[in-house]
Amino acid sequence: MSDDTPAADKTALRAIARQRRTNFVATLDPLAHRLAFKAIPSPLARRIADAQVVALYMAVDDEAPAQRMAAQLQAQGKTVALPRVLDRLGSMDFLVWQPEDQLVPGPFRTSNPEPGDGPVTPDVIVAPLVGFDRAMNRLGQGGGYYDRAFARFPDALRVGIAWSAQEIDTLPADPWDLPLDIIMTEVELIEGPEL
Numbered sequence: 001m002s003d004d005t006p007a008a009d010k011t012a013l014r015a016i017a018r019q020r021r022t023n024f025v026a027t028l029d030p031l032a033h034r035l036a037f038k039a040i041p042s043p044l045a046r047r048i049a050d051a052q053v054v055a056l057y058m059a060v061d062d063e064a065p066a067q068r069m070a071a072q073l074q075a076q077g078k079t080v081a082l083p084r085v086l087d088r089l090g091s092m093d094f095l096v097w098q099p100e101d102q103l104v105p106g107p108f109r110t111s112n113p114e115p116g117d118g119p120v121t122p123d124v125i126v127a128p129l130v131g132f133d134r135a136m137n138r139l140g141q142g143g144g145y146y147d148r149a150f151a152r153f154p155d156a157l158r159v160g161i162a163w164s165a166q167e168i169d170t171l172p173a174d175p176w177d178l179p180l181d182i183i184m185t186e187v188e189l190i191e192g193p194e195l
Helices: 007-027 030-035 042-047 066-075 145-152
Strands: 053-055 079-085 092-096 124-128 157-161 182-184 189-191
Touching (some): 042 189, 066 079, 079 145, 124 145
Parallel strands (some): 053 124, 157 182
Antiparallel strands (some): 079 092
């Protein structure tokens, strides 16, 4: 699917990508679904080898389940964090999370850890995708939360996770859209240029 017109078309592209995702997940073998995203591929493991704090997210609806990587990341000695939405203006921070920790409800059907010792600075930000393209562009939910987080933590490795069915030929990119460094699907790892 491709389109050359900007903003209004992002809304249409989101609707198409969400429907693709829903259809794909509905037809996915249950075992394949349970195993997807549990293992960190070797190229990604190499890119995050020196990272201390990795920010994941709790999947909502049919999103690719990033939280499944938590156990492997913790086994590698990394601190896992989850986002906490702070307001409706697109602000969020990241809080330390252990898989056994109770989560509290947040805005937009999100869940986050208790504040504990307060926010942490992520070395890696794993973001959910509504859609993506091979130019490493990310189509998000439209609230700008991850765009602002990427800008706030410019040194963090930007990793997007999605089901392969969410790939779009070409996405419109606004000037404030930062490309992803890596995109992970259930079948492949797409790497942008290393800087």
